[in-house]
Amino acid sequence: MIRGPRRVGRPGLIGTAARTAVIAGTASAVSGRMARRQQSSAAQQEAAYQADVNAAASSSSPQQQPQQAAEPAPGAGALDSAALANLERLGQLHQQGMLSDAEFAAAKARILGL
Template sequence: MLRRRMGRPGLIGTMARTAVVAGTATAVAGGVQRRQQARADDAADQQQMEADAAAYQAQQSAPPPPPPPAPAEDDLLTQLARLGQMNQAGLIDDAEFAAAKAKLLGI
């Protein structure tokens, strides 16, 4: 028959107990840390989604950009000068020049 020893545990028993306690503490701490990290990640994801939604909403509610301006028409003096050059070059005669000038001036 084996006799069971009574009293304090021996060196190997103490080491085994210490290893079990340390392993359990490490496992519990790791689980807590993983849960905390998961919560922090979820909160960050939620904040990012809210920021994205707000940016999308702002983009949708913003008025569309104005259309590009139409090309500026030549001013009256430039058009008259061009008519004068065409008349001097012989591209239009005096009657056509007078009619175009009257049309530009609204006469």
């Protein structure tokens, strides 16, 4: 019996293609929506993770200030619209040959907070 392929729960070919299209400024209506949904689901996961961390922190050390723990992790989670605009602009510059692959990758990583 032939088994089906394993499908892991991370962005695969389609999600990656959608995000790349947004960054390069070539996204269609569908790929643009898919990229935005990925972004919001990543943000929700980050928020849920942060809530878990906060819950764990407040249960283990109740003296800790909760508002401090509630600060979002820097560089993670959703992109704001300014960052997205920057990414799109970078993609255009890269496509026009004004940025090398390495410069584009470095600038993109900075915006994404990697």
